[in-house]
Amino acid sequence: MDETTIDQVITEDLIVLEEPPANKEDAIEYMLDIAVEAGRVTDRETALEAVLEREEQSTTGVGKGIGIPHAKTDAVTEPTVVFTRSTEGIDFDSMDDQPAKLLFLLLVPAEGGEEHLGILSSLSRALMHDEVREDLLTADSSATVKSIIVDALT
Amino acid sequence: MNEAHATTPQMIQRTVTVVPEEGLHARPASAFVEAANEYEADLQIGPPEEDPVDARSMLGVTSLGAKGGDDLVIYADGEDAEAALDALEEILSTPEDEFDDE
Numbered sequence: 390m391d392e393t394t395i396d397q398v399i400t401e402d403l404i405v406l407e408e409p410p411a412n413k414e415d416a417i418e419y420m421l422d423i424a425v426e427a428g429r430v431t432d433r434e435t436a437l438e439a440v441l442e443r444e445e446q447s448t449t450g451v452g453k454g455i456g457i458p459h460a461k462t463d464a465v466t467e468p469t470v471v472f473t474r475s476t477e478g479i480d481f482d483s484m485d486d487q488p489a490k491l492l493f494l495l496l497v498p499a500e501g502g503e504e505h506l507g508i509l510s511s512l513s514r515a516l517m518h519d520e521v522r523e524d525l526l527t528a529d530s531s532a533t534v535k536s537i538i539v540d541a542l543t
Numbered sequence: 544m545n546e547a548h549a550t551t552p553q554m555i556q557r558t559v560t561v562v563p564e565e566g567l568h569a570r571p572a573s574a575f576v577e578a579a580n581e582y583e584a585d586l587q588i589g590p591p592e593e594d595p596v597d598a599r600s601m602l603g604v605t606s607l608g609a610k611g612g613d614d615l616v617i618y619a620d621g622e623d624a625e626a627a628l629d630a631l632e633e634i635l636s637t638p639e640d641e642f643d644d645e
């Protein structure tokens with residue numbers, strides 16, 4: 390993925406290092422609100438429904454302490470990634486039973502087509518590296534988180 | 544790219560086409576990873592000629608971004624390797640709407 394694209398997909402105001410609520414659904418709403426406040430979402434309820442519907446099919450707790458709730462929805466006009474993290478971790482019902490500490494909410498326009506899978510797989514590939522996960526857990530500012538993500542994805 | 548993936552004499556592999564239209568994610572992906580965790584064999588999966596990922600890892604399988612119609616190679620090494628390949632091939636060959644809501 391090229392740097393300009395990522396730069397727009399995850400802006401600093403979409404990275405919030407304050408603790409999210411301790412349960413999965415509240416944490417998803419918390420991340421959605423970050424996207425709403427950043428002006429990325431035209432219809433909060435539609436976006437929430439799409440994310441929860443996807444979550445019902447199978448959990449997006451992909452293991453190794455990561456949760457990536459995501460959806461294709463008309464409620465966004467451009468691909469958007471929100472990042473937050475939980476010190477204690479949130480039960481995401483992942484197969485490896487590890488609580489999710491690194492949380493990404495991915496919203497892509499319904500028309501996004503390949504873009505959806507592209508961002509999800511690139512992000513997952515980056516997060517397979519222990520070092521990337523550790524850096525994200527310890528980063529002390531949104532700017533640092535952003536540069537870790539941009540570096541890992543380009 | 545493939546040299547990082549060490550092969551052993553016992554390792555068997557099979558190339559399978561991803562049938563679910565939406566690709567290997569959501570229900571098909573979780574069914575795949577769950578099945579992979581039921582075997583003793585070391586199981587990996589990846590596009591032909593590329594480094595595979597751990598088939599037991601949801602993060603790994605998600606990273607493949609495999610779409611419907613893509614070919615993937617499954618590698619298995621262990622006593623139940625053949626059975627594991629059969630089970631995993633079955634999942635990749637099942638259309639998305641035939642997965643249970645479990």
